[in-house]
Amino acid sequence: MRVSDRPADKEHPFGHGKFESFGGLLQAVLLLVFGVYVAYQAWQRLKNPVAIQPDLALAVALGAAVVKLFVSRRLSAVAEKTDSDALRANAANLSADFIASAGVITGLLIAKLTGNPVYDAVAALIVTTWILFTGLRILWENSRLLVDTRLPEAEVRLVEKILSDHPLVLEWHRLRTRKSGSHRHIDVHILLEDNMSLVEAHETAEDVEDRIRAALMNVSINVHMEPYLREREHQREEHGAP
Numbered sequence: 001m002r003v004s005d006r007p008a009d010k011e012h013p014f015g016h017g018k019f020e021s022f023g024g025l026l027q028a029v030l031l032l033v034f035g036v037y038v039a040y041q042a043w044q045r046l047k048n049p050v051a052i053q054p055d056l057a058l059a060v061a062l063g064a065a066v067v068k069l070f071v072s073r074r075l076s077a078v079a080e081k082t083d084s085d086a087l088r089a090n091a092a093n094l095s096a097d098f099i100a101s102a103g104v105i106t107g108l109l110i111a112k113l114t115g116n117p118v119y120d121a122v123a124a125l126i127v128t129t130w131i132l133f134t135g136l137r138i139l140w141e142n143s144r145l146l147v148d149t150r151l152p153e154a155e156v157r158l159v160e161k162i163l164s165d166h167p168l169v170l171e172w173h174r175l176r177t178r179k180s181g182s183h184r185h186i187d188v189h190i191l192l193e194d195n196m197s198l199v200e201a202h203e204t205a206e207d208v209e210d211r212i213r214a215a216l217m218n219v220s221i222n223v224h225m226e227p228y229l230r231e232r233e234h235q236r237e238e239h240g241a242p
Contacts, residue, residue, distance in 0.1 A: 017181025042124035103127035
């Protein structure tokens with residue numbers, strides 16, 4: 001996250017935001033490795049039950065659950081505020097740990113009441129399913145960002161509405177969006193009156209950019225201006241547009 005906050009430089013002209021998604025990817029991998037390890041240990045215990053100390057284990061699990069719940073909620077709130085994918089992944093990791101602790105507590109209570117340690121292993125296998133599901137979800141979400149998937153549908157629709165509602169934008173096309181960490185990159189072509197002066201066209205483009213920045217956080221926008229009638233003529237002659 002420290003690297004992702006660095007400003008753009010010669011080697012990274014679009015900034016360092018992808019490092020944040022890469023951090024989330026590492027969180028997912030660690031979670032999956034942890035889940036596989038727990039599943040293996042639980043399976044071994046299921047085949048060969050081992051006596052446990054439920055009272056001590058319950059105390060540790062309860063303490064861990066309280067801490068993880070508090071920290072995960074705090075991280076989730078900060079992640080939403082900063083739009084940080086790495087923090088979202090970390091919060092999801094801790095949330096999975098909290099659910100794991102809840103599963104551990106359930107298994108330990110049943111094992112204590114029945115005197116059969118096999119229920120601890122059964123609970124561990126159930127918890128592992130959730131851990132692996134969470135890890136795969138984080139892996140998928142961060143992988144999509146690393147391959148420049150467009151912004152979420154709701155955000156794209158918001159940008160489209162701003163473009164369509166602008167009184168001086170007669171038409172627009174070639175809208176492209178992507179996300180790099182918590183930073184959004186948008187570029188679009190807007191069609192303006194042919195006789196509009198360069199100063200007026202520039203001011204219109206600036207206004208479009210300001211409206212999008214007001215609607216979305218951490219946005220880098222590139223607006224290309226085109227004359228409406230001349231561009232329509234070009235589209236008909238070169239691309240067969242109606």
